[in-house]
Amino acid sequence: MGLLSDPNRRRALISLLTRLNAPICVVCYMAGVAWFMGLAFEPFTLRTYMSENAMGSTMVEERFPAGERALGTGREFSAHKKKAGGMPVDWLVKTMQSRGLEVFTQRFSRRLPFPDEDKERYMVKGTNVYGILRAPRAPRTEALVLSAPCSPGDDNNQAVGVLLGLAQYFRNQVFWAKDIIFLVNEHDLIGMQAWLEGYHHTNTTGMDWSPLQGRGGSIQAALSLELSSDVVTSLDLVLEGLNGQLPNLDLANLFYAFCQKIGVLCTTQGKLQRNDWDSVSGYSHAVQTMMLMVMKQASGRPWGDHGLFLRYHIEAATIKGINSFRQYKTDATTIGRLLEGMYRKLNNLLERLHQSYFFYLMPSLSHFVSIGYYMPAFGLLALILLLRALDLWIQLATPPPRTEDGVADAEQMSSPGVLSVLTPLVISHLTGVALYTLPIHFQEIAVEHFPVSETEAVVLTAIAVYTAGLALPHNTHRLLTGRGTENGWKVLKLVAVLYLAVLLGCTALINFSLGFILALTLVPVAAFVTPDVPKALSAFIMVILSPACTLLFSVFLFQELQEMPVSFLDGWMLYLSVISQGILDHALYGSLVYPLVALLVYPCWLLFWNILFWK
Amino acid sequence: MLAIFAVQLTLAVLVTSVFACIQYRPLLFFSSGHTNNWAVLVCTSRFWFNYRHVANTLSVYRSVKRLGIPDSHIVLMLADDMACNHRNPKPATVFSHKNMELNVYGDDVEVDYRGYEVTVENFLRVLTGRLPPSTPRSKRLLSDDRSNILIYLTGHGGNGFLKFQDSEEISNVELADAFEQMWQKRRYNELLFIIDTCQGASMYERFYSPNLMALASSQVGEDSLSHQPDLAIGVHLMDRYTFYLLEFLEDIHPSSKANMNDLFKVCPKSQCVSTPGHRTDLFLRDPGSALITDFFGSVRKVEITMETINLTEPIQQTYSYVDQLPVSEIIHQKPKQKDWHPPDGFILGLWTLILLVFFKTYGMKHLKHIF
Numbered sequence: 001m002g003l004l005s006d007p008n009r010r011r012a013l014i015s016l017l018t019r020l021n022a023p024i025c026v027v028c029y030m031a032g033v034a035w036f037m038g039l040a041f042e043p044f045t046l047r048t049y050m051s052e053n054a055m056g057s058t059m060v061e062e063r064f065p066a067g068e069r070a071l072g073t074g075r076e077f078s079a080h081k082k083k084a085g086g087m088p089v090d091w092l093v094k095t096m097q098s099r100g101l102e103v104f105t106q107r108f109s110r111r112l113p114f115p116d117e118d119k120e121r122y123m124v125k126g127t128n129v130y131g132i133l134r135a136p137r138a139p140r141t142e143a144l145v146l147s148a149p150c151s152p153g154d155d156n157n158q159a160v161g162v163l164l165g166l167a168q169y170f171r172n173q174v175f176w177a178k179d180i181i182f183l184v185n186e187h188d189l190i191g192m193q194a195w196l197e198g199y200h201h202t203n204t205t206g207m208d209w210s211p212l213q214g215r216g217g218s219i220q221a222a223l224s225l226e227l228s229s230d231v232v233t234s235l236d237l238v239l240e241g242l243n244g245q246l247p248n249l250d251l252a253n254l255f256y257a258f259c260q261k262i263g264v265l266c267t268t269q270g271k272l273q274r275n276d277w278d279s280v281s282g283y284s285h286a287v288q289t290m291m292l293m294v295m296k297q298a299s300g301r302p303w304g305d306h307g308l309f310l311r312y313h314i315e316a317a318t319i320k321g322i323n324s325f326r327q328y329k330t331d332a333t334t335i336g337r338l339l340e341g342m343y344r345k346l347n348n349l350l351e352r353l354h355q356s357y358f359f360y361l362m363p364s365l366s367h368f369v370s371i372g373y374y375m376p377a378f379g380l381l382a383l384i385l386l387l388r389a390l391d392l393w394i395q396l397a398t399p400p401p402r403t404e405d406g407v408a409d410a411e412q413m414s415s416p417g418v419l420s421v422l423t424p425l426v427i428s429h430l431t432g433v434a435l436y437t438l439p440i441h442f443q444e445i446a447v448e449h450f451p452v453s454e455t456e457a458v459v460l461t462a463i464a465v466y467t468a469g470l471a472l473p474h475n476t477h478r479l480l481t482g483r484g485t486e487n488g489w490k491v492l493k494l495v496a497v498l499y500l501a502v503l504l505g506c507t508a509l510i511n512f513s514l515g516f517i518l519a520l521t522l523v524p525v526a527a528f529v530t531p532d533v534p535k536a537l538s539a540f541i542m543v544i545l546s547p548a549c550t551l552l553f554s555v556f557l558f559q560e561l562q563e564m565p566v567s568f569l570d571g572w573m574l575y576l577s578v579i580s581q582g583i584l585d586h587a588l589y590g591s592l593v594y595p596l597v598a599l600l601v602y603p604c605w606l607l608f609w610n611i612l613f614w615k
Numbered sequence: 616m617l618a619i620f621a622v623q624l625t626l627a628v629l630v631t632s633v634f635a636c637i638q639y640r641p642l643l644f645f646s647s648g649h650t651n652n653w654a655v656l657v658c659t660s661r662f663w664f665n666y667r668h669v670a671n672t673l674s675v676y677r678s679v680k681r682l683g684i685p686d687s688h689i690v691l692m693l694a695d696d697m698a699c700n701h702r703n704p705k706p707a708t709v710f711s712h713k714n715m716e717l718n719v720y721g722d723d724v725e726v727d728y729r730g731y732e733v734t735v736e737n738f739l740r741v742l743t744g745r746l747p748p749s750t751p752r753s754k755r756l757l758s759d760d761r762s763n764i765l766i767y768l769t770g771h772g773g774n775g776f777l778k779f780q781d782s783e784e785i786s787n788v789e790l791a792d793a794f795e796q797m798w799q800k801r802r803y804n805e806l807l808f809i810i811d812t813c814q815g816a817s818m819y820e821r822f823y824s825p826n827l828m829a830l831a832s833s834q835v836g837e838d839s840l841s842h843q844p845d846l847a848i849g850v851h852l853m854d855r856y857t858f859y860l861l862e863f864l865e866d867i868h869p870s871s872k873a874n875m876n877d878l879f880k881v882c883p884k885s886q887c888v889s890t891p892g893h894r895t896d897l898f899l900r901d902p903g904s905a906l907i908t909d910f911f912g913s914v915r916k917v918e919i920t921m922e923t924i925n926l927t928e929p930i931q932q933t934y935s936y937v938d939q940l941p942v943s944e945i946i947h948q949k950p951k952q953k954d955w956h957p958p959d960g961f962i963l964g965l966w967t968l969i970l971l972v973f974f975k976t977y978g979m980k981h982l983k984h985i986f
Contacts, residue, residue, distance in 0.1 A: 043967075053664060059844045059846060059850070061846035061847050135701060136701075137706070138701040174704060175702050175704040176702075177701035344849060347702060348849070531665060605794055
């Protein structure tokens, strides 16, 4: 007989499962966390290597000569920017045309759902300027993009200068097989979103933009440059994009290979690489770098102008120049050479970058962990949920032991109605919908009645709805079916556990970091909450492990990891701004973290809250 | 009287000796056996990063033309156009040495099969002569039984195959069969086969036709390496074996007496990193007597004579093509590598045992379910 169809063996398995369920769950959880922490240990990672045959090695001769002239152009740009009070469109158009590019502009405007206090904007109007360098002998089927943002104040002037210097140098070469588009975008991400939407003829976020007059073919790769000082000590590579999407690892490999060839110090997450992986401090450094990447990826926001390209299957990264207190400095000519080398190699591409990994974590720029290695960490956490579900299923299927009181038996034997399970589900999801829609809709009413700004109104409404949800659902089932039956909460918990497993699984597939962080806090809650645990303590623990508090702790942890720890009050203000940025990201660029948390994760957590207060 | 007789005798001896020398000159004239030369030069890979394969083929083309084989007798097949590739910083050139010392593309390169026309089918049709009637003469290998043919292949290869254009392969068995077809149709006198790919020696393992000599740039299990990158162009320019082959050929001139043994010494392991190999067992002459110019050049021996020569004696060696070599022995030269199978009786016994155990455990009543 088979293993599962033989009743004796089945009973043995079932009893094993029910007896050892809690210990196995605990072991799985520890194993999952340990696996995750072990990912940063260097012997468990792989060295990065170029996978794309067409890009080969760094076998080009970089000859960009005009770094100083580029810096001069940057200073001119800065002066004109001050005079124009924004983007100096005419000067940029004239300069690009004099360098032999085909220049076009695009106007765009957007009214944010509520004012953005971080960047101090509400009604955004701007212009993007871009020049296309046509490939001398090739058909106009493919393009590469180099972009620099036009930032207010003194930022990123040198980036625009280097961009224009490279444009002039590239124009004199005959070996370009793809068009190169030099883009200067205003209002960083909003401008970039307008340009990309115009280029690809999509309109997903309700922005107003004028159509693009000139196009260059399908974009194969893009680099965004952020450079705010004349000399830099290191170059930082930013990979995380919208919704935690990452560019192909070959782009990072290309950058690292050229950094090594030219001899520039290169970092990722702003942290320098260390050689002593076997020491405790070396290992913790790698863990910090990896945790920074995980947190940035989980936030789902684009951490550079490149983040919006990824959605269109265009591999893109941002290169930031960092000027810190180090003796060895790199000048603009070297940065220009590095970019020239990278673009020559990208020029050799025959098809889009696809040979290397799309899902990876990087504990340092020279080592990576691929999806096959990090997914088991999440799998172990999801296993806990499945074990719990099996346990509940077994409990529901076995009849309860006979007691003397026949009446009580009969009551317990009745299966719970669909309504008693459906009601908490519907109410939790309605609360989620309220959390998603109310903050923005009622900001005017809130501003009328309370002395707060619009942004504060939105954020505080969100927190208020979240907290109100704690009180609302768990009373309703008493109104409907009287005293909760024993099996009622078990069925609800079974449904909730499976729902959470599917939800976290799907999230982890798309954005592993978000899925893992949510799993870390929600899986213990889901596994151990029953109506029988001590109420006050478990209520407290549940609130601590709820998504909102996870976010609060993540904010503090993020600041710690970046070596800029904040006091509690500053951290709280930062937390509020993070919530408002999350809502804005969703409205402006289509980030999915806020709707995911509000519409799916929060109702799921409310179901468990409901179970806690079942009796 | 005696003096006159002596003079007559010496005169007679002189005349007969002179007469005898002229008599034997035809033998010297036809000692190599060929009267015309052909070359089939094939580059099988496309894409910009395979620049070196096109440069390899063009270097051999250059040497072969320089030594006298005209374009009408060369079939040049290039799978991609490097000179006019958009990524070429020096358009209309293909360099074989860095710092742009030697442009092998020049202005008199005649490519017969270009781009997607370089396929396995076209290559085999060229070799065997089975081309549609509309094919122009420049695309045909119009060789006869007195032609010496040089065949040069380069590209990406493996153990027993050569990759054509990223989409198909030619195997060593197919190549050997093509050469046998050429032999049976009397399409060559002697054939020199040179291949510069990874594991190139595997391509000549299966040859079984007479008068074939083969050279390869690396043994089975070894990779052929590229020689030098040019940073201005951004690619590797040549493969090592062909680079040193080109250097060797640059020293050959049409009247050079260098022979095949010198060719075998080209690119030792110290320079090539891989071990070049060669195969001469199917070649009927001694390789030391075969000149480089027998294959790479088109040397015509011309002797002006005022005498008439009676070719009364037939030339000693009779060329009966089909029976020249014990072909059946050669085909089965290498013992075929068979995977070891357990003896048949063993398998039968094993299954009987399994069935017996099964029925013993579960009872004979299950037999009716099986049968």
